[in-house]
Amino acid sequence: MIAMQATTGRATDAAASPVPAFMTRDVCVFYGQKQALTNVSLDIHRNQVTSLIGPSGCGKSTYLRCLNRMNDIIDGCRVTGSILLDGQDIYAGSMDVVHLRARVGMVFQKPNPFPKSIFENVAYGPRIHGIAKDKTELEAIVHNSLEKAGLLAEVKDRMDQPGTGLSGGQQQRLCIARAIAVQPEVILMDEPCSALDPIATARIEELIDELREHFAIVIVTHSMQQAARVSQRTGFFHLGILVETGDTEQIFTNPRDKRTQDYITGRFG
Amino acid sequence: MSLSTLLLALLVLSSLAFYLGRKKALSAAGGNLRTLHSLPNYYGYYLALWAGIPALAVFTLWLVLEPQIVQSLVVGGLPEAQRNLSPGRLGLLINDIRNLASGNIVSREVAPGLQEAAEHYVRLRDTSRIALVVAVLALAVAGLTFGRQRISAHLRARNQVETVVKVFLIVGSTVAVLTTAGIVFSLVFEAGRFFVAVSPAEFLFGTEWSPQIALRKDQVGAQGAFGAVPLFAGTLLISVIAMCVAMPVGLMSAIYMAEYAPPRLRTVIKPILEILAGIPTVVYGFFAALTVAPFFRDTGAAVGLTISSESALAAGIVMGIMIIPFVSSLSDDVINAVPRAMREGSYGLGATQSETIRKVIIPAALPGIVGGFLLAISRAIGETMIVVMAAGLTANMTINPFHAVTTITVQIVTLLIGDQEFDSPKTLAAFALGLVLFLITLVLNIGALRIVKKYREQYE
Numbered sequence: 001m002i003a004m005q006a007t008t009g010r011a012t013d014a015a016a017s018p019v020p021a022f023m024t025r026d027v028c029v030f031y032g033q034k035q036a037l038t039n040v041s042l043d044i045h046r047n048q049v050t051s052l053i054g055p056s057g058c059g060k061s062t063y064l065r066c067l068n069r070m071n072d073i074i075d076g077c078r079v080t081g082s083i084l085l086d087g088q089d090i091y092a093g094s095m096d097v098v099h100l101r102a103r104v105g106m107v108f109q110k111p112n113p114f115p116k117s118i119f120e121n122v123a124y125g126p127r128i129h130g131i132a133k134d135k136t137e138l139e140a141i142v143h144n145s146l147e148k149a150g151l152l153a154e155v156k157d158r159m160d161q162p163g164t165g166l167s168g169g170q171q172q173r174l175c176i177a178r179a180i181a182v183q184p185e186v187i188l189m190d191e192p193c194s195a196l197d198p199i200a201t202a203r204i205e206e207l208i209d210e211l212r213e214h215f216a217i218v219i220v221t222h223s224m225q226q227a228a229r230v231s232q233r234t235g236f237f238h239l240g241i242l243v244e245t246g247d248t249e250q251i252f253t254n255p256r257d258k259r260t261q262d263y264i265t266g267r268f269g
Numbered sequence: 270m271s272l273s274t275l276l277l278a279l280l281v282l283s284s285l286a287f288y289l290g291r292k293k294a295l296s297a298a299g300g301n302l303r304t305l306h307s308l309p310n311y312y313g314y315y316l317a318l319w320a321g322i323p324a325l326a327v328f329t330l331w332l333v334l335e336p337q338i339v340q341s342l343v344v345g346g347l348p349e350a351q352r353n354l355s356p357g358r359l360g361l362l363i364n365d366i367r368n369l370a371s372g373n374i375v376s377r378e379v380a381p382g383l384q385e386a387a388e389h390y391v392r393l394r395d396t397s398r399i400a401l402v403v404a405v406l407a408l409a410v411a412g413l414t415f416g417r418q419r420i421s422a423h424l425r426a427r428n429q430v431e432t433v434v435k436v437f438l439i440v441g442s443t444v445a446v447l448t449t450a451g452i453v454f455s456l457v458f459e460a461g462r463f464f465v466a467v468s469p470a471e472f473l474f475g476t477e478w479s480p481q482i483a484l485r486k487d488q489v490g491a492q493g494a495f496g497a498v499p500l501f502a503g504t505l506l507i508s509v510i511a512m513c514v515a516m517p518v519g520l521m522s523a524i525y526m527a528e529y530a531p532p533r534l535r536t537v538i539k540p541i542l543e544i545l546a547g548i549p550t551v552v553y554g555f556f557a558a559l560t561v562a563p564f565f566r567d568t569g570a571a572v573g574l575t576i577s578s579e580s581a582l583a584a585g586i587v588m589g590i591m592i593i594p595f596v597s598s599l600s601d602d603v604i605n606a607v608p609r610a611m612r613e614g615s616y617g618l619g620a621t622q623s624e625t626i627r628k629v630i631i632p633a634a635l636p637g638i639v640g641g642f643l644l645a646i647s648r649a650i651g652e653t654m655i656v657v658m659a660a661g662l663t664a665n666m667t668i669n670p671f672h673a674v675t676t677i678t679v680q681i682v683t684l685l686i687g688d689q690e691f692d693s694p695k696t697l698a699a700f701a702l703g704l705v706l707f708l709i710t711l712v713l714n715i716g717a718l719r720i721v722k723k724y725r726e727q728y729e
Contacts (some may be wrong), residue, residue, distance in 0.1 A: 068617065070613065070617060072614065073612075073613070073616060075531075088517075097619075098619045098620075098621055099619070100619070100620035101616065101617060101618060102619040105617065105618070106613075106617035106618075108611055108613060108614065108617070109611060112608070112611060112612075112613070112614040114611060114615070114628075114629050114632075114633070115611075115629075115632060115633045116612065116632065124615070124618060124620075124628065124629075125618040125619065128618070128619065128620050128621075128624050128628070129619060137541035175614070178614075178618065179617070179618070182618055184620065
């Protein structure tokens with residue numbers, strides 16, 4: 001609880017400072033014998049959207065899942081290199097994965113609301129981390145998170161109805177609200193719009209741009225237009241290697257690497 | 270021609286019809302299959318059905334009706350005196366005639382009249398058989414010819430064959446439903462006869478169970494008592510004890526298998542647990558009676574408790590062990606069916622494994638888990654062998670698990686074993702108990718469906 005407040009405090013302080021939220025160096029990931037990522041070094045900055053692009057199977061989702069140690073769930077997965085969150089090694093023995101995931105939220109490819117009411121979906125995170133002191137505070141957190149996720153107006157009259165009854169786009173915004181409710185520093189999004197129609201996608205993209213004010217956001221996407229629209233920095237992955245990283249504008253207008261050029265112009269991938 | 274040969278001939282005719290129908294369709298198509306309404310095989314099936322079904326229907330009907338007709342003809346040929354015998358004695362006589370005809374042992378001296386009747390019987394039966402063969406074969410050939418004439422390129426053979434298939438399926442499910450209805454009806458009917466002798470109120474609310482009927486007026490204990498409450502209480506007590514064992518153990522092992530155990534361990538543990546369900550209940554019964562019950566009695570004696578050597582506790586615990594697999598296997602399956610995305614969503618918010626299980630997976634899997642519980646409960650209520658051997662026969666009205674109790678199923682067994690008259694309330698009580706058992710299970714199932722509906726959540 002105390003640690004939580006300290007970290008959120010730090011997040012606001014650091015808004016102006018150039019220290020990145022995540023500093024990753026020489027990250028390699030192995031699934032059993034197979035190497036999925038080789039020597040990825042990338043910084044994730046606060047108040048920015050970093051997009052990871054590349055063809056399927058290039059390792060961008062694997063990299064994303066290293067950042068909140070979701071790869072731990074997969075049998076036979078091994079990570080080497082250093083991943084520092086505010087200077088702390090998240091793979092160090094002293095790092096509690098529960099605290100890590102409270103600081104680094106995640107939104108998945110397919111909306112996955114729990115089979116509970118809309119309120120309970122958002123209240124889930126604050127409850128397990130004991131963030132709210134009492135019921136009023138919990139309600140305030142839920143309202144606030146739904147507000148930030150741009151969903152409050154649509155659901156405020158039916159908070160007790162199942163979250164699974166919402167439309168796909170609303171479900172995904174509910175999942176974003178659920179992630180925000182834990183007050184993380186970083187939000188990871190794994191192709192958050194791939195299961196949504198264009199209108200819902202536009203809504204989520206708008207939302208991502210608004211959320212940038214409070215969080216560092218990393219988004220994996222297959223859509224280069226989406227990366228160009230929402231992100232300030234872009235990393236291009238190919239065959240488990242981070243080929244090129246830089247300002248989004250530079251990557252899309254003036255890529256330095258031939259492979260990036262080929263990919264963004266649609267020659268492969 | 271024996272009946273099986275006739276059936277075989279019918280089969281051959283139908284196969285021939287299939288071949289002929291196909292051929293006729295092909296020639297009707299004139300080499301261009303696209304002009305046919307259906308695929309050639311459907312014309313084959315169509316003709317095979319025409320050849321087979323009417324003939325088979327007549328065959329079945331004939332076999333059902335033949336004995337009655339032949340019998341009434343034989344009785345008609347008997348002398349006046351014998352025809353006017355009471356139905357029971359007439360039945361015996363007919364039985365003898367039939368035995369004589371088939372060369373079996375006869376219960377009385379063979380009089381010339383009897384001999385003659387038997388010969389009459391044999392003659393009638395032989396005629397009937399020949400007529401049957403002729404009728405069935407003629408009908409098959411007629412059906413074949415008629416169907417063949419109807420085959421043309423425009424005949425909608427596929428639709429008609431599909432309709433016949435649908436009718437077969439409907440008949441199949443009707444048989445299952447009617448059988449159930451028949452069992453329920455017979456239960457209700459026999460229970461009704463019981464309730465004529467003993468009032469339903471006494472049966473349902475009476476607290477004394479002593480099912481006996483006096484053979485003579487001055488017999489000791491001539492008064493029977495049919496108050497089933499002690500049985501209900503005993504059944505409930507044992508089921509509750511069984512569920513207290515099976516629910517936690519089953520659910521925990523299901524959670525361990527589904528969430529914690531490495532896949533290789535799971536492939537070993539799950540079948541082993543399922544073996545528990547495959548052990549014959551009589552084995553559980555003597556395990557309960559010879560090992561568990563004495564153990565409880567001795568342990569009880571050691572700590573100063575009086576536990577009878579046939580106790581509800583022993584029976585309930587062993588029954589609980591028996592139904593563990595019902596709970597664990599079903600729960601394991603439904604827990605595994607909870608989408609991976611749910612787990613990831615929860616882990617992604619920083620929930621621990623046990624929080625995820627408690628707050629997300631169990632609620633999502635609840636309908637299936639409740640289903641498993643209710644299946645286990647109805648299994649426990651219907652279980653007989655363990656209780657017969659370990660819980661005793663005494664209809665004690667108690668909720669003390671250290672005493673001997675008895676259950677509905679055990680009483681049904683004891684009411685019906687041995688030589689019984691089937692019209693005394695004592696025997697009929699078994700049907701009333703069966704009806705109660707049936708109603709309890711029915712209510713449990715309806716309740717299960719309700720709960721499942723209430724908790725069912727939709728996920729994509």
